[in-house]
Amino acid sequence: MELNKQQLRRVRDRHHRRHGIKPAAARVARDARRFLARSFNVREGRAPYHVIRKRFVSGAQLNGTHLCILIVAMTIACIGLDTNSDIAIVGAMLICPLMGSVLAVAYGVATLDRRLTEQALAGLLLQMAFCLVTSTIYFRLSPIASTTAAITDNSTPTVWDLAIALAGGFAGGLGNTRDQEPATLISGVAVATALMPPLCAAGYGIAAASLPLFLSALYEFGINVVFIALAAEGVLLALRVPLKRDLNDDGIVTDEESRLADELSRKVRRRVIAGTIVFAIPCMLFTAGSIGSASQGVQDGYGVVQTTRELAAVLPGLEDYSVGSEVSANMTGGATDGGAGSATREVVARVSTQRELSDAEKETARRLIRLNVPELTRVEFSSAS
Known part of the structure; x- marks a missing residue:
């Protein structure tokens, strides 16, 4: 009578158990466990x-x-x-x-x-x-x-x-x-x-x-x-x-x-x-x-994401909005006269739209931007038209 694969596997496993033979995968796993146990044994080399x-x-x-x-x-x-x-x-x-x-x-x-x-x-x-x-x-x-x-x-x-x-x-x-x-x-x-x-x-x-x-x-x-x-x-x-x-420090441990x-x-x-x-x-x-x-990036310290959403709601055709710091040099006495110079930091916002904005729309944009950028110096507007 011919045995199927499942029956052959059972017979083989019983034979291995009876004679103490471990499958190759089991031997490898056992050796790996022993190696890791030896490698990470913190008790080895312990002081008294x-x-x-x-x-x-x-x-x-x-x-x-x-x-x-x-x-x-x-x-x-x-x-x-x-x-x-x-x-x-x-x-x-x-x-x-x-x-x-x-x-x-x-x-x-x-x-x-x-x-x-x-x-x-x-x-x-x-x-x-x-x-x-x-x-x-x-x-x-x-x-x-x-x-x-x-x-x-x-x-x-x-x-x-x-x-x-x-x-x-x-x-x-x-x-x-x-x-x-x-x-x-x-x-x-x-x-x-x-x-x-x-x-x-x-x-x-x-x-x-x-x-x-x-x-x-x-x-x-x-x-x-x-x-x-x-x-x-x-x-x-x-x-x-x-x-x-x-626990009671009487010198006797019960x-x-x-x-x-x-x-x-x-x-x-x-x-x-x-x-x-x-x-x-x-x-x-x-x-x-x-x-x-x-x-969110460094730029969003000025609330760029939120302000962009607000500007898009009040300015039809908004293409881009950004905020950045600029440093400009001021010369006292004139550059050719060797006058003293100073540096001024400015916070500049730039708004780009598809069409030219009216003065009222620009003023509304400035007010919205200043809510998130109190130190705003100026706003520059540009349009594609």
């Missing part, structure tokens, strides 16, 4: 748990030297933001000690060590206060203090800051758990995540009495702190760092305490994830609005 704890806990310990370095770093950062000096900003971030407190918070949350978490948070808040006071005093005394591009950049939270904080927190958490000393890696993470410049910008907001700038810069700092800690906590959980199971610690750990993880998602919503909305505005 007591060494990991010592490294993370040391970041929560403050002393006079620590705070002096913080003030010096903040002063350098203020000078960098005030003068748009990238070198000064990077130098301040290299010596900034804020990262240690953030990683200590992550360790305390991941291991359910309430005392360490409270100590690290208190240290972080104290350092924030020192940074804000230092930057406020600097910008109050600086004769050139102004809203520079660097200050604007560090008070505008976006999703990209969130992504950098996640990547930096992962690298910082991973570096602190390796056998080798993580000093170089942690310095690089401190530069990438930029904890200090937003605090510096917040201090400028206080000095300039600008509440929106202060809140925006402080929120950007908060985004960095929260997502650095979240990523570092994820690394610690992946490495299965032991929980603090002695089975009930161990069970409660496991339940509390899962509950804390869910709350942390939910809280960080909610905290990131304003950042996502701000980024979406920025992308939407940027996609």
Whole structure:
């Protein structure tokens, strides 16, 4: 009796299972999984748990030297933001000690060590206060203090800051758990995540009495702190760092305490994830609005799209409308006399129609354009006829 293809396949599969023979595709998939597991095994090269704890806990310990370095770093950062000096900003971030407190918070949350978490948070808040006071005093005394591009950049939270904080927190958490000393890696993470410049910008907001700038810069700092800690906590959980199971600190760990610690750990993880998602919503909305505005082009800062629709409704035969800036040179004393010159910036709108417009139509067009372009200098009309 001849077997069909489906029956032959079943017979072959039973034979392979009976003799432990795996199909070629299954072998390839299994080997690929093993290769990826070996390549991305973060547990390999892990330092002993007591060494990991010592490294993370040391970041929560403050002393006079620590705070002096913080003030010096903040002063350098203020000078960098005030003068748009990238070198000064990077130098301040290299010596900034804020990262240690953030990683200590992550360790305390991941291991359910309430005392360490409270100590690290208190240290972080104290350092924030020192940074804000230092930057406020600097910008109050600086004769050139102004809203520079660097200050604007560090008070505008976006999703990209969130992504950098996640990547930096992962690298910082991973570096602190390796056998080798993580000093170089942690310095690089401190530069990438930029904890200090937003605090510096917040201090400028206080000095300039600008509440929106202060809140925006402080929120950007908060985004960095929260997502650095979240990523570092994820690394610690992946490495299965032991929980603090002695919940009542009596020196004895009972089975009930161990069970409660496991339940509390899962509950804390869910709350942390939910809280960080909610905290990131304003950042996502701000980024979406920025992308939407940027996609309309620079010219639409003058409301070109909207004004074009309005002009088309009142000017029959409208062909084109545009707005642009022009710079004209004015000579005093005459060019041939070597007189002094000055430059004048003008905002010029151009309206092109199929026919010549009447004076009333031109005046209506000017009024519509000026609604979206208050700084309008003049309107130039042209027609095909």
